[in-house]
Amino acid sequence: MTKGTIQLTQSKHKIKKAKKIKKEKKSFFISVASVLIFLLLWEVASQNEWINPLFISSPIEIAQAAVLMVQEISFWGNMKVSGYEFVAGFVLAILIGIPIGVLSGWNSNFNAVVNPFISGLYVTPKVALLPVIIIAFGIGPASKIVIVFLMAFFPIVMSAQKAMLILDQNLIKAARTFSASEFQIFKTIALPSTVPFLLNGIRLGIGQGLIAVVVGELFASTAGIGYQLTSNGQNLQTDRMFVGVLVITITGIILTSLLGIIERRFSSWNQKIVN
Secondary structure, three states: OOHHHHHHHHHHHHHHHHHHHHHHHHHHHHHHHHHHHHHHHHHHHHHOOOOOOOOOOOHHHHHHHHHHHOOOHHHHHHHHHHHHHHHHHHHHHHHHHHHHHHHHHHOHHHHHHHHHHHHHHHHOOHHHHHHHHHHHHOOOHHHHHHHHHHHHHHHHHHHHHHHHHOOOHHHHHHHHHOOOOHHHHHHHHHHHHHHHHHHHHHHHHHHHHHHHHHHHHHHOOOOOHHHHHHHHHHOOOHHHHHHHHHHHHHHHHHHHHHHHHHHHHHHHHHHHHHO
16 A cells, blocks of 8 residues: 555545534534523423423522532432442442343353243333332332342343344354364454443443332332432422432433443444454
8 A cells, every 4th residue: 555545545534533523513512502492492481381380390490499409418318329229230230131141142051041031021010010129128228229220130131132142153153163162252252242232231221220210219218319309299399309300310411421432432442453
């Protein structure tokens, strides 16, 4: 390859990258503008009482309530409880879900053992299990950790299974042709190929886990964001209720955004390896 060809390739790559950045910036500004317009319309509707203020507070009232709530010790106590329940349950889902998903997708015998349980529990509404879980583990953090685990486990384990089932069989055959052992194929081909699917499963698990925390605390709890939502709802404090909802929403956005950064870094690294 000549020097001129290399420079031309690099120039095309820079132009393509610049266009991509410009497109991402444009999409970001459009998204921000749409959110601001939505909040403005919401505020106008609230000020003119087009919607009942008893049921839905205005953005300004929610912001004022948020300023007051962040100064309360009880708010941070509830945040700490919900955060602990989510992290503990989600980490357990990752530590247990990934190995089970990978092994069941790789080994047909192991899959025959675990698949009936995975399939059965997957189609079972987790909310229906809440009374049993509360009775077994009490109304403390343990029951919420179990609920988060169950909700986050299935997206992770099923993504891992799918990754193993769609492996490039030609690549595996080529490795076997060169006398690679099953363990070597598993370690060098199968596991790296699961990463994009695992990240996607973890992304889905984040949303399910956050839902589980709130639902579990709404059902039976003595602390947490869900407990706070219940208390505020009973007192018709809709502005404070929306602050709790906003906390969950922002948490989900931050976590999925961080995961998105990891996905993009992995994708760019994977492209470099392929090239």
